[in-house]
Amino acid sequence: MERRIRRLGIALVVLFVILFGQLAYVQVFAADDIKNHPANFSRQLIAEYNVQRGKILTADGLVLAESVPGDPNSRYRFERRYPEGDLYGYITGYYSRIYGRSALEQSMNPYLSGEAPELAISTFGDLFLGRPKRGANVLVTIDSDLQQVARDAMAGNQGAVVAIEPSTGDILALYATPGFDPNDLSNGTDEQIRQAWTSLNADPENPLLALSNQELFLPGSSFKIVTASAALENGFGPDSVWPNPHRLTLPLTNEQLQNFGDEHCNGGASTITMAEAFEESCNVTFAEIGLELGPERMADQARRYGLCATNPPEQTSCEEQLIRFELPFQNGRFPDPAYFEQNDPLLAFSAIGLDNDLVNPLSMALTASAVANQGVMMEPRIVTQVRDSQGRVAREFAPSEFGRAISGRSAADLTRMMISVVNEGTGFRAQIPGIQVAGKTGTATNGEGQAPNAWFTAFAPAGGGRPPRIAVSVIVLDGGSLGSEATGGQVAAPIARAVMEAYLR
Amino acid sequence: MSAVAARPGRPRTGLLLLLLAVVVSVGAYALVGLGLRGRVPDDTVVYGLALGGAYLLAWAAVRWTAPRADPVLLPIAALLGGLGLAMIYRLLPSDVADQQALWLLLGLAAFVVTLLVVRDDRQLDAYTYTIGLVGLILLLLPIVPGIGFSINGARLWARLGPLTFQPAEFGKILIVIFLASYLSAKRELLEAGVGRLGLPRGKDLGPILLAWGASLAVLFLERDLGASMLFFGVFVVMLWVASGRIGYLLVGGLLFALGGVVGYLALPHVQARVSYWLHALEPANVHQLGYGQLAQSWFALASGGLVGTGLGRGSPDLIPYPASDFILSAFGEELGMLGTAAILLLFVGMIGRGLRVALDRDDSFGRLLATGLTVTLALQTFTIAAGVTRLIPLTGVPLPLVSYGGSSRVATFMMIALLVRVSAGPWRPSQRSPATPEDDARSPG
Numbered sequence: 001m002e003r004r005i006r007r008l009g010i011a012l013v014v015l016f017v018i019l020f021g022q023l024a025y026v027q028v029f030a031a032d033d034i035k036n037h038p039a040n041f042s043r044q045l046i047a048e049y050n051v052q053r054g055k056i057l058t059a060d061g062l063v064l065a066e067s068v069p070g071d072p073n074s075r076y077r078f079e080r081r082y083p084e085g086d087l088y089g090y091i092t093g094y095y096s097r098i099y100g101r102s103a104l105e106q107s108m109n110p111y112l113s114g115e116a117p118e119l120a121i122s123t124f125g126d127l128f129l130g131r132p133k134r135g136a137n138v139l140v141t142i143d144s145d146l147q148q149v150a151r152d153a154m155a156g157n158q159g160a161v162v163a164i165e166p167s168t169g170d171i172l173a174l175y176a177t178p179g180f181d182p183n184d185l186s187n188g189t190d191e192q193i194r195q196a197w198t199s200l201n202a203d204p205e206n207p208l209l210a211l212s213n214q215e216l217f218l219p220g221s222s223f224k225i226v227t228a229s230a231a232l233e234n235g236f237g238p239d240s241v242w243p244n245p246h247r248l249t250l251p252l253t254n255e256q257l258q259n260f261g262d263e264h265c266n267g268g269a270s271t272i273t274m275a276e277a278f279e280e281s282c283n284v285t286f287a288e289i290g291l292e293l294g295p296e297r298m299a300d301q302a303r304r305y306g307l308c309a310t311n312p313p314e315q316t317s318c319e320e321q322l323i324r325f326e327l328p329f330q331n332g333r334f335p336d337p338a339y340f341e342q343n344d345p346l347l348a349f350s351a352i353g354l355d356n357d358l359v360n361p362l363s364m365a366l367t368a369s370a371v372a373n374q375g376v377m378m379e380p381r382i383v384t385q386v387r388d389s390q391g392r393v394a395r396e397f398a399p400s401e402f403g404r405a406i407s408g409r410s411a412a413d414l415t416r417m418m419i420s421v422v423n424e425g426t427g428f429r430a431q432i433p434g435i436q437v438a439g440k441t442g443t444a445t446n447g448e449g450q451a452p453n454a455w456f457t458a459f460a461p462a463g464g465g466r467p468p469r470i471a472v473s474v475i476v477l478d479g480g481s482l483g484s485e486a487t488g489g490q491v492a493a494p495i496a497r498a499v500m501e502a503y504l505r
Numbered sequence: 506m507s508a509v510a511a512r513p514g515r516p517r518t519g520l521l522l523l524l525l526a527v528v529v530s531v532g533a534y535a536l537v538g539l540g541l542r543g544r545v546p547d548d549t550v551v552y553g554l555a556l557g558g559a560y561l562l563a564w565a566a567v568r569w570t571a572p573r574a575d576p577v578l579l580p581i582a583a584l585l586g587g588l589g590l591a592m593i594y595r596l597l598p599s600d601v602a603d604q605q606a607l608w609l610l611l612g613l614a615a616f617v618v619t620l621l622v623v624r625d626d627r628q629l630d631a632y633t634y635t636i637g638l639v640g641l642i643l644l645l646l647p648i649v650p651g652i653g654f655s656i657n658g659a660r661l662w663a664r665l666g667p668l669t670f671q672p673a674e675f676g677k678i679l680i681v682i683f684l685a686s687y688l689s690a691k692r693e694l695l696e697a698g699v700g701r702l703g704l705p706r707g708k709d710l711g712p713i714l715l716a717w718g719a720s721l722a723v724l725f726l727e728r729d730l731g732a733s734m735l736f737f738g739v740f741v742v743m744l745w746v747a748s749g750r751i752g753y754l755l756v757g758g759l760l761f762a763l764g765g766v767v768g769y770l771a772l773p774h775v776q777a778r779v780s781y782w783l784h785a786l787e788p789a790n791v792h793q794l795g796y797g798q799l800a801q802s803w804f805a806l807a808s809g810g811l812v813g814t815g816l817g818r819g820s821p822d823l824i825p826y827p828a829s830d831f832i833l834s835a836f837g838e839e840l841g842m843l844g845t846a847a848i849l850l851l852f853v854g855m856i857g858r859g860l861r862v863a864l865d866r867d868d869s870f871g872r873l874l875a876t877g878l879t880v881t882l883a884l885q886t887f888t889i890a891a892g893v894t895r896l897i898p899l900t901g902v903p904l905p906l907v908s909y910g911g912s913s914r915v916a917t918f919m920m921i922a923l924l925v926r927v928s929a930g931p932w933r934p935s936q937r938s939p940a941t942p943e944d945d946a947r948s949p950g
Contacts, residue, residue: 001872002864004746008876009860012883016853019887020846022896026806027842034807039791039800043808046820075820 045097049076054112054135056092056104059384062144065092065105065182067135080186086179087151090210091142091327091382094182098193102208104138104383105182107326111136111386111395118395122388134389140382141170146503150175153498157480157491158205159453160212162361163472163499166369166459168399169378172470173499174327174362176212178205213329216358217475220444221260221281221488222455223353225367226334228278228417230301231289232410238275238417244268248284250345251291257348259283260443260487278417279425281441283352290351291344295337298351302334304405305367306377309336312356323366323402325380332363353442364457364473367405371418371438372459372468375411377402419462429493430458432501438462439496441488451479456492460500470503472496519576523564526580527557530587533816537595540817540839555606556587559613566617570624571929575862578928581855582906582921586612586914588848589907592835595817596828597909608911612918619922626926630870633686640679641719643672644736648726659901660727673723673732674916677739678923681881684740685873687712688747692869695748713753716740717760724768730775731900735884737761742880747873782898798825802893805831805838806845813841828909830901834893848907849890856883862928875927878920 026034034040049070056065063083070079080095082088093103101109110116114123114135126133150161150173160176184196200208209215231240246264247256259265265282266272277285290298299309308318310333318331335356340347349355359367362380370377379402386395406414418438421427427439439458446452459471474496479486531553538546546552560583567574586609594602623629629636647653647660654662663672688695716737724733741757768775781795786803790796801824808819813836821827821835828835837845859879863872885902892899903913 001746001749001869004749005860005863005872005876008742008746008880009857012856012860012880012887013853015883015887016849019849019890019894019896022891022894023806023837023842023845023849026803026894027809027837027845028811031807031810034786034803037786037791037800037804039786039788040804040808042823043804043820046823 046075048113049078049097051114052078052132052134053080053095054114054137056138056140058140058142058144060144064088064140082182082186085183086181087147087175088142089180089182090176090212091140091174092182094185096185096193098190099185099197103327104140108138108383111138118386119388122390122392122394126389136386136388136394138383139385139387141172141384142174142382143172143503146173146499147175149173149502150499153495157476158478159474159476159480160210160361161472161474161495161499162212162365163470163503164365164369164380166372166378166468166471169369169381170399171380171382172503174212176210178207180207211360211475211477213327213360213362216330216333216360217453218444219353219357219359219364220442220453220455221353222364222440222442222457223357223359224278224281224286225371225414225418225440225457226302226305227286227290227298227351228274228414229406229410230293230297231274232413233301233406234293234297236274236289238413239273241271241273242277242285242288244270244272245284248287248348250348253345255345257283257287275417275420279420281426286352287348290347295340295347298347299334299337304403305370306363306402307332307334307359309334310356311336311339323379326382329362330360332359333357353444361473361475364455365471368457368459368473369471370405371411371414372462372471374408375404375406377405415462418458422458426487426489427456427458427493429489430456430497432460432497432504435460435501435504436462436464437497437500439493441493443487446478451484452486453477454479454486454491455488456496458496458500460504470500472499519580520564522577522580523560523583526584526587527553527560529584530556530591533588533591534594536816537591538817540815541595559610563613563616566620567925570620571925573929574925575858575928577858578855578921578925581851581858582918585848585851585906589832591816592832592907593828593909596822596835605909605911608914611911612915615915616918616922619919620926623923623926626871626874626923627868629682630686630689633683633690636679637683637687640676640683643676643679644719644723646672659729661729671912673729674912677732677736677881678916678920680736681739681877682874684743685870685877688743689869689873692747695744696750710756713741713744713756713760717764721764724764725772728772728774730768730778731888731902734900735881735888735902737764738884739877739881743873743877746876747869778898778900782895785895794825798831799895799899801825802831802834803895805834806894809838809841811841811843813837813839813844815839829903830889830899830908831893832908833890833904852882852886859924862924866927866930871927875924878924882917882920
């Protein structure tokens with residue numbers, strides 16, 4: 001019996017050794033895979049919500065997002081709050097325990113959650129000193145007064161405003177309607193969050209997508225800034241002289257291209273200079289310029305302004321994101337030369353911002369800021385610094401150049417042309433007494449019989465040797481309050497003016 | 506074998522180990538409060554004094570009634586009980602946990618009473634069939650209409666007046682005593698008459714078939730897969746240890762497989778157990794209770810990793826009913842693999858001591874009793890630990906001494922008391938004398 005009891009002992013030890021093997025497999029060797037199983041989201045979330053997430057703050061200290069201790073009976077220790085409601089919704093994004101994260105909450109998550117490698121030392125220090133682990137704070141470039149001005153100036157119209165500092169690419173204001181309040185998706189009961197999500201997604205206006213940087217529109221005449229740049233870069237000066245027919249018959253077709261309102265530019269004279277045509281926003285002239293330059297030069301210039309190449313209908317999206325940004329950003333688009341091989345006349349429409357040209361207020365504001373910054377385009381910057389829980393700078397985001405869009409000389413010429421648009425042309429409603437504004441209007445059709453989208457893209461102060469401090473682009477959808485009678489000059493220019501004036505005064 | 510006075514050093518070792526167990530248990534309780542609410546519970550001192558006092562009384566009872574007893578069994582049981590209680594305070598509302606603390610004290614009382622009543626384990630050998638009958642009745646009591654009732658699908662419970670309990674927990678102790686007594690008496694008979702293939706003769710198959718029938722009755726009528734497997738497994742192992750005939754293991758294994766197949770084909774809840782085990786992590790299943798429990802158990806174990814989140818700092822409460830079957834997974838999350846391995850090593854230690862106790866006895870009843878009790882604890886521990894780690898399908902048996910559950914806790918303390926009693930050898934007060942040469946031959950480990 002003694003031998004059998006010993007054997008029994010060995011058998012039992014073998015059973016337990018197998019058990020240890022299984023434990024080692026589940027708890028150590030396969031632990032990461034098991035832990036990251038999607039069905040384990042509750043545990044992942046609880047861990048995340050146990051850490052006080054960092055704040056998102058403006059440079060002047062306004063809190064855009066913060067984590068505060070939540071309901072003590074909740075499983076989640078902290079609750080995310082957005083004191084400014086929908087004003088910064090597209091900048092902070094939401095932080096939802098059910099629907100994930102968006103915008104800065106997503107792109108800055110490693111810092112906000114305290115997981116980024118740069119924060120390891122400070123986290124270790126907290127651990128060592130017995131302080132609770134906390135996320136790092138993120139500082140943004142937004143000027144909180146200007147953001148408020150942008151909202152007020154939009155006056156309930158549907159559209160967007162983006163303001164940039166040309167020398168740094170810093171986003172000074174980024175406001176779009178209809179907007180959404182991230183609180184609705186980030187705090188409250190699961191039931192409330194689900195309801196808010198359902199109604200936001202059912203809304204035909206897509207309030208979860210920012211018109212300013214996540215959607216694309218035809219630029220219309222605003223795009224003449226790009227066409228004029230291509231001309232200036234290729235030896236056609238502001239005073240270059242172009243034939244001035246009433247309408248332009250497109251090559252190889254019987255189709256005719258008209259000016260806005262079917263007017264005959266330059267009082268019906270037989271010729272017109274590029275500068276005159278720019279001031280009047282003359283479609284016929286810029287279609288001629290585009291056709292003269294050809295697809296290669298036009299596409300090259302568009303690319304230097306950060307627009308990616310498409311080849312519709314097969315390829316309508318960017319193959320690569322040309323411009324890096326911490327918020328979700330739909331790059332602007334311009335067709336690849338291959339697109340025009342079978343469709344030569346379409347270049348006439350592409351030259352005046354129609355057909356398959358697609359932009360948004362952020363990409364137009366970047367275009368204006370390149371002109372303002374002597375031809376050098378900066379990448380947009382919205383985060384300047386990450387500071388750990390002790391206030392030490394954990395990471396700095398330096399301004400970075402996207403590249404040279406046009407020469408300094410072309411930029412100076414283009415600035416003068418944009419100044420006359422404001423001083424004498426379609427953009428006169430953007431004039432600010434005592435401050436020189438340079439700008440370009442745009443009125444982009446939404447189709448026959450529909451109210452157009454109104455654009456204005458500008459910067460100030462312009463000319464006079466002082467560097468411009470702000471570049472702005474505004475879009476008002478469906479003509480805003482003026483409806484089908486609206487033009488960029490009437491509806492969008494006053495909004496751009498209000499924002500620039502508030503910033504410069 | 507004659508009783509002798511304790512060897513110097515050993516009781517002190519036992520006391521030291523017991524104090525260590527108390528310190529670790531109370532430390533775990535304090536850490537739970539610290540992890541959950543950021544501060545040590547106000548009643549930590551009271552808790553420590555109550556637990557320490559109760560354990561010391563149990564130790565004193567051992568010293569008084571069984572001075573030559575194994576010094577390690579009680580400290581291991583005390584540590585497992587204390588760790589389990591700390592985890593129960595972490596997982597459950599404090600009024601429910603208080604009840605479990607009371608059950609722990611009742612378990613220790615049962616431990617002391619068992620030692621006091623059973624002054625010599627060989628007393629038990631005299632009532633073979635009475636004990637066997639009562640054990641069988643207790644095992645099958647939940648089937649009796651008006652007394653037995655079901656919770657969560659298993660008919661394990663009996664109600665006698667104001668008291669509700671799981672009679673099988675106590676029944677299985679009596680069955681083990683019965684088997685030890687019966688098998689030691691029939692040993693020669695069982696050993697004899699080996700057939701040509703080493704298989705038992707047909708007429709010797711009676712007992713094993715009877716045990717098999719009882720196991721199937723437990724499985725089919727009480728829907729208790731765990732108890733059924735455990736009961737049959739312990740029976741076959743004891744039969745083999747007693748008879749030395751490997752044939753019983755073979756026949757037992759065949760009958761076990763047969764019962765398993767029949768149970769699987771006939772009982773939907775057995776099929777469900779197997780399905781939970783195999784498909785726990787499939788996305789379509791993880792939100793259903795049966796699968797979800799096992800998935801959450803794995804998530805808890807994996808989240809704990811090597812060192813765990815710290816007591817009170819994980820989320821083992823995401824496992825449905827974490828304190829009963831899945832308490833090992835809760836330890837796995839908060840104390841990591843180091844914690845689960847430590848707990849299982851305590852069990853391995855207890856099993857080792859239990860078999861040591863069996864080896865140290867000369868009489869076959871004592872040997873078989875110690876072996877049976879130890880195998881019961883070992884198989885039960887393995888069954889639940891392998892179940893929650895998805896090594897085998899989950900069958901709901903408590904992790905001895907650690908899991909939530911009053912009957913199980915009290916019954917396990919009684920089993921430990923019996924082991925302690927067996928380790929002390931037959932107790933004859935009149936023959937107390939210095940160590941005999943025979944005793945010195947015993948291995949000190």
